Amino acid sequence: MAPSSADIPASFVINGSRHALTIPPWMTLLDLLREHLHLTGSKKGCDHGQCGACTVLVDGIRLNSCLILAVSRDGADITTIEGLERDGDLHPLQTAFVEHDAFQCGYCTPGQICSAAGLLSERHAHNRAEIRENMSGNLCRCGAYTNIADAIEDVMAQDAAAREAAE
Amino acid sequence: MSLTENIHIGRPTNRVDGRLKVTGQAKYAAEYPAADLLHGAIVGSTIAAGRITALNVEPARQVPGVVEVFTHENRGKAAWLDRSWRDEVAPPGHPFRPLHSDRILFDGQPIALVVADSYEAARDAASLVSAEYEVREHCTELERKRSEAYVPPEKRSGIPPPPDPRGDPEKAFEDAPIKISRDYRVNAEHHNPMEMFGTTCVYEGNDKLTIYDKTQGSQNAQGYVTSVFGLKSKNVRLINHYVGGAFGSALRPQHQLFFAVMASLELKRSVRVSLTRSQMFHIGYRPDNYQTVSLAADREGRLRSIMHDAVASTSHYEDYQEAVVNWSGMMYHCDNVKLSYRLAKLHTPTPCDMRAPGAAIGVTALECALDELSYEVGIDPLEIRRLNFASKDENTDKQFTSKALHACYREGAAAFGWDKRKSVPRSMQDGHDLIGWGVSTGMWDAFLQKAEATAKLSADGKLEVSTAASDIGTGTWTILTQIGADAFGLPLEDVTARIGDSTLPTSPVEGGSWTAASNGSAVQAACEAAKETLFKHAKKMANSPLADSEFEDVAVSGGCIFRIDDPGKRLAISEIMHAADLEEIEEEGKVGPDLLQMMKYISYTHSAVFAEVRVDEELGIVRVTRIVCAAAAGRILNPKTARSQILGGVVMGIGMALHEEAMTDHRLGKIMNHNLAEYHIPAHADIENIEVIFVDEHDEKVSPLGVKGLGEIGIVGTASAVANAIFHATGKRVRDFPITIDKLLAA
Ligand code: FES
Ligand code: FES
Numbered sequence: 030m031a032p033s034s035a036d037i038p039a040s041f042v043i044n045g046s047r048h049a050l051t052i053p054p055w056m057t058l059l060d061l062l063r064e065h066l067h068l069t070g071s072k073k074g075c076d077h078g079q080c081g082a083c084t085v086l087v088d089g090i091r092l093n094s095c096l097i098l099a100v101s102r103d104g105a106d107i108t109t110i111e112g113l114e115r116d117g118d119l120h121p122l123q124t125a126f127v128e129h130d131a132f133q134c135g136y137c138t139p140g141q142i143c144s145a146a147g148l149l150s151e152r153h154a155h156n157r158a159e160i161r162e163n164m165s166g167n168l169c170r171c172g173a174y175t176n177i178a179d180a181i182e183d184v185m186a187q188d189a190a191a192r193e194a195a196e
Numbered sequence: 197m198s199l200t201e202n203i204h205i206g207r208p209t210n211r212v213d214g215r216l217k218v219t220g221q222a223k224y225a226a227e228y229p230a231a232d233l234l235h236g237a238i239v240g241s242t243i244a245a246g247r248i249t250a251l252n253v254e255p256a257r258q259v260p261g262v263v264e265v266f267t268h269e270n271r272g273k274a275a276w277l278d279r280s281w282r283d284e285v286a287p288p289g290h291p292f293r294p295l296h297s298d299r300i301l302f303d304g305q306p307i308a309l310v311v312a313d314s315y316e317a318a319r320d321a322a323s324l325v326s327a328e329y330e331v332r333e334h335c336t337e338l339e340r341k342r343s344e345a346y347v348p349p350e351k352r353s354g355i356p357p358p359p360d361p362r363g364d365p366e367k368a369f370e371d372a373p374i375k376i377s378r379d380y381r382v383n384a385e386h387h388n389p390m391e392m393f394g395t396t397c398v399y400e401g402n403d404k405l406t407i408y409d410k411t412q413g414s415q416n417a418q419g420y421v422t423s424v425f426g427l428k429s430k431n432v433r434l435i436n437h438y439v440g441g442a443f444g445s446a447l448r449p450q451h452q453l454f455f456a457v458m459a460s461l462e463l464k465r466s467v468r469v470s471l472t473r474s475q476m477f478h479i480g481y482r483p484d485n486y487q488t489v490s491l492a493a494d495r496e497g498r499l500r501s502i503m504h505d506a507v508a509s510t511s512h513y514e515d516y517q518e519a520v521v522n523w524s525g526m527m528y529h530c531d532n533v534k535l536s537y538r539l540a541k542l543h544t545p546t547p548c549d550m551r552a553p554g555a556a557i558g559v560t561a562l563e564c565a566l567d568e569l570s571y572e573v574g575i576d577p578l579e580i581r582r583l584n585f586a587s588k589d590e591n592t593d594k595q596f597t598s599k600a601l602h603a604c605y606r607e608g609a610a611a612f613g614w615d616k617r618k619s620v621p622r623s624m625q626d627g628h629d630l631i632g633w634g635v636s637t638g639m640w641d642a643f644l645q646k647a648e649a650t651a652k653l654s655a656d657g658k659l660e661v662s663t664a665a666s667d668i669g670t671g672t673w674t675i676l677t678q679i680g681a682d683a684f685g686l687p688l689e690d691v692t693a694r695i696g697d698s699t700l701p702t703s704p705v706e707g708g709s710w711t712a713a714s715n716g717s718a719v720q721a722a723c724e725a726a727k728e729t730l731f732k733h734a735k736k737m738a739n740s741p742l743a744d745s746e747f748e749d750v751a752v753s754g755g756c757i758f759r760i761d762d763p764g765k766r767l768a769i770s771e772i773m774h775a776a777d778l779e780e781i782e783e784e785g786k787v788g789p790d791l792l793q794m795m796k797y798i799s800y801t802h803s804a805v806f807a808e809v810r811v812d813e814e815l816g817i818v819r820v821t822r823i824v825c826a827a828a829a830g831r832i833l834n835p836k837t838a839r840s841q842i843l844g845g846v847v848m849g850i851g852m853a854l855h856e857e858a859m860t861d862h863r864l865g866k867i868m869n870h871n872l873a874e875y876h877i878p879a880h881a882d883i884e885n886i887e888v889i890f891v892d893e894h895d896e897k898v899s900p901l902g903v904k905g906l907g908e909i910g911i912v913g914t915a916s917a918v919a920n921a922i923f924h925a926t927g928k929r930v931r932d933f934p935i936t937i938d939k940l941l942a943a
Contacts, residue, residue, distance in 0.1 A: 033260065033343075045785075054318060055316055056452070056592065063227070064314075064315060065331060067229055068220070069223065069224075069227035070219070070220015070221070071218070071220070072224075072391070072440070073226075073392065073470075074390045074391065074392065074473070074871050074872070075392075075473040075871065076472065076473065076875070077473065077871060077872075079473075079871060079872040079873040080390065080473075080872050082390055095516060103304065109220065110218075110219060110220035111219065111220045111221075112468060113219075115220060119215070119218065119219070123219065124220040126214075126218045126470070127210050127214035127215065127218055128210065128212075129209065130210070130211065130836050130837060130839070130840050132214075132217055132218075132669075132671030133441070133669030133670070133671075133837075133840055133841075133844055134389070134390065134391070134438075134439060134440045134441040134668060135213070135217030135218075135223065135440070135444075136219050136390040136391040136440030136441055137221050137390045138387070139218075139220045142218060159501050160880075161880040161883070161884075162880070162881050164880040165879040165880045165881040166879075167880065168390065168872060168877060168879055169390070169880075170388055170389055170390045170441050170443070170471065170848075170877060171390075171441055171669045171840075171844045172843055172844035172845070172846065172848060172878070173840060173843065173844065174843075174847060174848025174878070174883040175843060175885070175886050176840065176843065176878075177880070178880070194292070195436050
């Protein structure tokens with residue numbers, strides 16, 4: 030893509046590394062990630078904020094990256110599915126998704142996992158019904174919902190046990 | 197060779213591609229980078245029928261970054277003859293040729309492709325393309341075309357037309373003491389896989405292409421490209437390693453493939469074209485349909501007459517067909533049967549196979565009607581199904597290779613607690629909620645298709661199995677790895693499956709629930725052949741401990757080949773290869789249907805689906821709180837991924853029951869809810885408990901592996917079980933799917 034005179038400087042910390050960029054103001058965060066930084070783990074399922082496939086963590090909050098103009102989040106700390114692993118170890122949610130077969134085609138999966146990570150840190154959901162309610166912005170056409178709920182419940186229980194042990 | 201113990205087959209096994217999918221490393225078609233990549237955006241027509249009289253592309257050309265705008269006036273070279281555009285699964289008719297002429301046959305039909313150096317520029321410029329039209333009268337309303345319905349003159353390959361009538365169904369209906377005749381409709385549905393259709397066409401120079409496409413058949417799509425563009429087969433490689441769902445929508449090449457390749461050849465650059473979510477409503481769909489089911493029974497509930505008529509939509513350019521009514525002639529025993537199926541042309545794109553095409557709508561109507569009949573007779577809805585059990589396929593007079601449906605009824609009912617059901621509608625309240633329990637039978641074909649595979653064993657004992665199959669979320673990567681691992685007694689890590697590439701051994705498209713049976717059996721055959729070659733070399737070695745053995749006497753495991761009855765007599769694979777001066781052994785395997793057996797036998801998967809709903813009568817809200825799906829599907833290779841297949845089918849069945857429908861403004865011929873906010877599919881909150889049971893079913897005839905396939909059976913019978921539960925809860929029968937709040941309140 031040729032640079033245009035409308036381009037604006039913006040910088041981000043993405044998965045721990047700093048990116049100082051000059052980007053057109055009309056570029057969404059999702060397109061910035063996928064097309065320009067080749068972080069294609071974040072998926073595009075609608076481009077309209079209707080499916081959740083593009084969910085990433087922006088300053089720790091789960092957001093639909095297709096609805097965000099990248100420049101509007103200048104300075105943000107962004108975590109995508111590619112940044113959830115720690116030293117080669119999968120995030121507990123990633124492990125639980127594999128164990129519970131919480132996906133089929135895998136296309137909604139990065140969004141589901143990032144959304145679930147956001148959900149866990151929000152601590153809004155305390156039971157399965159609340160998990161289902163609070164994950165309803167993430168569609169899965171393969172219909173892996175019950176397995177996704179199992180995976181999240183599993184990690185929620187691990188978290189609770191870890192907190193109890195710490196107290 | 198006797199089989200060594202299966203360690204992987206039959207055991208719940210995590211997906212071998214799981215790690216790639218949860219880390220975002222699995223790459224889908226629109227995610228491959230290419231140097232100097234161009235982006236294409238498609239412009240659709242804004243009318244449903246007529247001709248383009250003028251196109252204004254100048255404003256689009258002015259947008260910085262735009263490289264070219266293609267319309268029917270300057271479209272690149274492509275085949276003239278209709279038949280060059282036919283893909284493997286095309287129905288009879290004239291395949292859609294994008295930008296072929298000024299004619300418009302459906303709303304949203306592509307009229308231009310804008311190509312630019314960025315996605316944003318292409319999208320922006322596409323919004324500036326405008327057209328003038330000579331508008332013709334259109335019709336998108338099946339109701340208005342019902343009277344013009346016709347029997348398709350040319351049959352679609354692979355789809356059996358309804359059988360001839362048997363007995364005297366009209367008279368039997370007349371004479372029977374108990375009868376019903378009801379009209380049903382399942383509104384048009386759209387597949388809406390989460391991944392939007394996309395193609396990245398990498399131009400390698402000299403008309404050589406590597407194409408990443410969202411397709412269920414790399415070879416079908418590759419064949420389409422070479423045929424349409426007159427390219428040499430060796431110059432076109434098509435890859436579909438990961439496919440973000442499809443459900444039938446990617447069986448046929450969709451037009452983003454055409455556009456990416458056309459632009460790439462014309463501009464001699466790499467090009468990516470993706471459809472938008474809204475544009476995905478202008479490709480194939482599950483046809484709209486009207487069905488009439490007439491059933492008659494004696495006083496005990498034995499079926500005396502079955503009549504099932506269906507009219508379904510198709511496009512103006514192809515006669516799409518699926519088996520809608522045939523199921524009514526073989527699911528139950530009945531001597532008097534009449535089935536009919538007709539089409540009506542609408543200004544829509546050609547419908548496209550969608551999960552359990554035909555059965556998903558036809559069985560829904562039959563199973564609701566049978567439920568209605570059970571209340572007329574006054575017997576339990578499960579009992580009427582057992583009573584009318586068909587022990588052979590009465591359409592073709594063939595024996596089933598297996599049919600463990602009674603076990604499905606029994607085990608499903610036990611898990612569900614069906615015996616606690618109160619028979620009278622509206623009798624199972626819980627506080628404010630009405631509770632309802634419903635049941636349905638499900639049925640789907642078990643096919644074995646021609647497929648080929650190779651197995652390559654290397655001196656270090658590692659194995660690679662290859663076939664041009666696809667994994668659209670079905671678990672193909674994993675089951676092929678399991679099959680290879682068990683053949684050579686290897687851990688999964690030592691086996692690599694290669695699929696999703698048109699250069700691999702011949703495979704059918706991934707559909708019809710036939711991949712596990714067909715490609716799985718081909719891989720197994722290839723492994724057996726490779727083992728046999730290994731054995732021959734082992735036998736030939738100087739002082740071979742296996743010199744007097746036959747192939748049947750040996751097994752392979754732990755990197756050795758050994759006598760089963762005397763495991764001390766063994767040779768290491770590396771030793772054998774070294775002695776024979778080989779780096780690797782590669783052999784082929786092939787499978788195909790046994791035509792002789794098919795004269796006597798036929799194979800189906802069966803299921804029993806039990807549903808519980810809670811209905812808030814004042815608000816008309818229905819919640820599906822429990823589903824038990826018991827399936828008889830032959831041998832289960834991987835209970836974990838198999839279960840997921842059923843879960844997915846059930847969820848889509850709940851969508852059919854309660855949510856999904858394309859809403860068309862017929863005055864405009866336009867689908868109005870062309871997005872995921874307004875075209876409702878089940879979300880997390882809609883899905884509560886689903887239990888999957890696989891009953892024991894041994895079938896040596898259905899496929900060499902004994903596998904039947906699971907991709908579709910989960911959806912068949914789910915919508916009817918839910919509808920039947922809603923009737924049981926409320927006493928209201930809604931026969932127009934989806935059963936939305938308004939319909940339930942008005943009933
Ligand atoms: S792609 Fe962002 S919500 Fe669908
Ligand atoms: S796994 Fe395919 S859409 Fe969720």
